[in-house]
Amino acid sequence: MNEIDHKADVVIIGGGVNGCSLAYQLAKRDMKVVLCEKGHLCSGATGRCGAGIRQQWSTRENTELAIKSIQIFERLEKELGLDIGLRQGGYLVVVHDESEMSHAKRNVDMQKALGLDVSILTPDEIGDVVPILDVKGMHAVGATFCPTDGHVDPFKTTHAYAQAAISHGAQLHKFTKVVGIKKEKNRIDSVLTDRGKISADFVVNAAGAWSKQIAEMVGVKLPNKPFRKEILVTERVKPLFDAMVISFKDGIYFSQQEEGQVLGGIPIPHEKPGYLTAPTFDFLHHMAKTLARYAPPLKHVNVIRQWTGYYDVTLDARPIIGEVEGVKGFIQCNGFSGHGFMLSPMVTKILTEYMVDRKTPRILERLNLSRFKGKKIVREISVVG
């Protein structure tokens, strides 16, 4: 293992897509970066996720972040010179009744105003986009569709960021666990790892579902809760459909991957927060039943694997980003609540510009930890999984 540097401008805790993207961007701006990951890269939610990228959200913040993030994904292969497995087959959001339709219309108006190409589909048009869907079986009265939504390969993307970060001089240390953080008065002093101490001006908490424990090391309380999420994949079959299909009401999402396998998930009824990892039969049964109802031809396809990961869930299903009041230099980049892959390009860009150029766009204020203090919380409702 290579030696760890004991002084850095920024120490990043967590080697998922957010930590690695941030390492790349900061290193490119000549910051001295050390990233610590307790396992291997992608061992957290990043390596377990569906990696769908969607711009159809109900809150402005998420919609704006997602639109700008996809623009970054679109140029990323060229910028890094490495493959990230981007495919834009669209997202089809199933709408089940009139009340959902009125929400959908409002969302589509807001999304269009932000410049997104998105439309409302009639039941007949659903079959034109994804022929294997059973409109009656899904109880659909329509759908919304955005053709530039899609999918990115989480492993390729994270490894590409990591490789680019290293070539710009960042140090990435896998199998290196952060065990403590030292404060000096009201500012960050250093990070303690199982391989020694690193002093730093900034410490970024990008530890996914473990961010709460990291924040506790400096006495900061995060409202985040870990939730087990299950997901399955089938054998490879011939290309059947391009779009990711999701429903906010049933919580299901599924898509066909580049290699031909169908991948998807659904919430397990009555799941409680906590670090449970064992996959359940309840999930398999519930997912298979719902999927067979949505897309009957898939009944004959074999499931080959199921696994679990965690969502790092906040009260309003929006991420917590930016510097913590009262602890100078302590930066949050967590609470992604099930959509941290697709928002990562923009979130890490904003944080980079904050640390390097001291830029504070309004969105950074709106997503600060302080928003939970005695203010009204506007919840993102367009969530699945």
Next chain:
Amino acid sequence: MSDKIFICRCEDLTQEEIEQAIDEGYTTLEELKCKLRLGMGPCQGRGCLLLARRLLCQKTGKSTAEITLPPSRPPFIPVSLGTLASDKDE
């Protein structure tokens, strides 16, 4: 016949590709899985993980005991969605 040696038949991975990834620093089976999809095929690594572990031992000088196998994930044989969807009392 080509002289390629296939280690993971499901994912079409040769000994050369795996050795190259090990040289790039992917030095555990979990990392090779993330990098190359090693062991992610329909046989779930039954055909390749032990062979890949042997390559890892040779290249890194670690003993087999030091290289843990990724957890095996259910279902342990492929099962159709239709079967999984059926209710127990049907």
